[in-house]
Amino acid sequence: MxxxxxxxxxxxxxxxxxxxxxxxxxxxxxxxxxxxxxxxxxxxxxxxxxxxxxxxxxxxxxxxxxxxxxxxxxxxxxxxxxxxxxxxxxxxxxxxxxxxxxxxxxxxxxxxxxxxxxxxxxxxxxxxxxxxxxxxxxxxxxxxxxxxxxxxxxxxxxxxxxxxxxxxxxxxxxxxxxxxxxxxxxxxxxxxxxxxxxxxxxxxxxKEDSNLKIGVGFGGTHYAPQFQKLIRKHDIAVSFICPKYFIRYLDQNCITQMIEKNKEPVDFFLLDWKGLNSKDKDHLMPLLEDFDIPIKKTKDF
Known part of the structure; x- marks a missing residue:
């Protein structure tokens, strides 16, 4: 129950x-x-x-x-x-x-x-x-x-x-x-x-029988338009989303929380690639690469 x-x-x-x-x-x-x-x-x-x-x-x-x-x-x-x-x-x-x-x-x-x-x-x-x-x-x-x-x-x-x-x-x-x-x-x-x-x-x-892929998101603006589009058009679910203006505050502990505090196992990291500038990417990519989780861009779907 x-x-x-x-x-x-x-x-x-x-x-x-x-x-x-x-x-x-x-x-x-x-x-x-x-x-x-x-x-x-x-x-x-x-x-x-x-x-x-x-x-x-x-x-x-x-x-x-x-x-x-x-x-x-x-x-x-x-x-x-x-x-x-x-x-x-x-x-x-x-x-x-x-x-x-x-x-x-x-x-x-x-x-x-x-x-x-x-x-x-x-x-x-x-x-x-x-x-x-x-x-x-x-x-x-x-x-x-x-x-x-x-x-x-x-x-x-x-x-x-x-x-x-x-x-x-x-x-x-x-x-x-x-x-x-x-x-x-x-x-x-x-x-x-x-x-x-x-x-x-x-x-x-x-909840117990879903073929949906699970992601956590990075980049973009407050209302997450690329992630909304992804959910509407594909068999994908997203929980936590860190917008572009907070990317450079992320550390390994933040990423670990995104994985461990999501109820479902995370299948991939989702990046709004155009919603990240070069400095954001330089900070974020090494953090994500430390985890054994695939990295995908929203535009790839």
């Missing part, structure tokens, strides 16, 4: 929007669980109604919905000793902020490539995650973004950034952005809620 915990926060408008959809929407039936989590009521998914998705997935999986009073990026303690659940996978339902304010639905892994920890986590530490989970999260956001009210929303994968980094459970963030107006759009909250449940169902079907 695999346990999933969807984490929401009272301090996050988009997160509250998504949580409300889980509780009040006819697409989901969450029942009060016997215990609390972070001093708030814990809910358990009993059934759901999303297109042709089969509820039998709940025969082998348990899905819980939790609410914390902490900011999600600073959630460093799950406090599982105060409850009776022991999740195997975490999905954070979060807001996304950007200077452009462009409406977006997004998914990403978490971690810090350098010493800046203003946005949570520890210095030069990345979280545990799963390439398969991130891939299914991205494809699920695409699947559930067809509502005409969301026509201005982009669907994106972000590179690995911010906290938390120290939780001992694989996780991804699924986000609604990018400003106060967007965070409160009901249709957007509903889309992310549906996508989260679809992520769980899709991941549960493929």
């Amino acid at each position: 695999t346990q999933f915990l969807i984490i929401t926060s009272n301090k996050d408008a988009a997160s509250r929007n998504i949580k409300d959809k889980f509780i009040i929407s006819n697409n989901f039936k969450f029942e009060r669980h016997r215990s609390k989590w972070h001093n708030n009521q814990l809910y358990k998914l009993e059934s759901f109604f999303i297109d042709k998705t089969d509820n039998r997935i709940l025969d082998d999986n348990e899905v819980f919905l939790g609410l914390t009073n902490e900011r999600l990026i600073f959630l460093n303690d799950l406090k599982l000793d105060q409850t009776d659940i022991n999740p195997d996978i975490l999905i954070f339902a979060s807001r996304h902020s950007s200077k452009s304010g462009k409406p977006a639905l997004l998914v990403h892994t978490t971690g810090n490539w350098k010493g800046d920890i203003r946005y949570g986590g520890s210095k030069k530490i990345i979280s545990k995650s799963s390439a398969l989970l991130l891939r299914e999260g991205y494809l699920s956001l695409i699947e559930h973004s067809s509502n005409p009210k969301l026509r201005k929303f982009s669907i994106d994968i972000e590179v690995t950034h911010h906290g938390p980094t120290d939780l001992d459970v694989p996780l991804i963030f699924m986000e609604l952005g990018s400003d106060t107006r967007d965070w409160n759009i009901s249709a957007a909250g509903q889309a992310v809620a549906k996508a989260i449940i679809s992520t769980i169902t899709r991941y549960s079907r493929i």
Whole structure:
């Protein structure tokens, strides 16, 4: 039995929007669980109604919905000793902020490539995650973004950034952005809620029997366009992505974390070759060549 915990926060408008959809929407039936989590009521998914998705997935999986009073990026303690659940996978339902304010639905892994920890986590530490989970999260956001009210929303994968980094459970963030107006759009909250449940169902079907190749990525910009394209068009899943502006902060320990903290064995290193300058390449290639893992360029697929 695999346990999933969807984490929401009272301090996050988009997160509250998504949580409300889980509780009040006819697409989901969450029942009060016997215990609390972070001093708030814990809910358990009993059934759901999303297109042709089969509820039998709940025969082998348990899905819980939790609410914390902490900011999600600073959630460093799950406090599982105060409850009776022991999740195997975490999905954070979060807001996304950007200077452009462009409406977006997004998914990403978490971690810090350098010493800046203003946005949570520890210095030069990345979280545990799963390439398969991130891939299914991205494809699920695409699947559930067809509502005409969301026509201005982009669907994106972000590179690995911010906290938390120290939780001992694989996780991804699924986000609604990018400003106060967007965070409160009901249709957007509903889309992310549906996508989260679809992520769980899709991941549960493929996690033990997948022919997908697993990669970790290097180079490119914050929204990782080459890696998005790779996932959409090929049987490839990617978890951690270090963008071009952090490449020269990488060391052997960072690369080791990318390999060891991904739930699935890594088949290759993936390089956005055009998204790396010559100094980036000079720093990165000797690091990667120390590992017995093939190096491939995104343009090779």
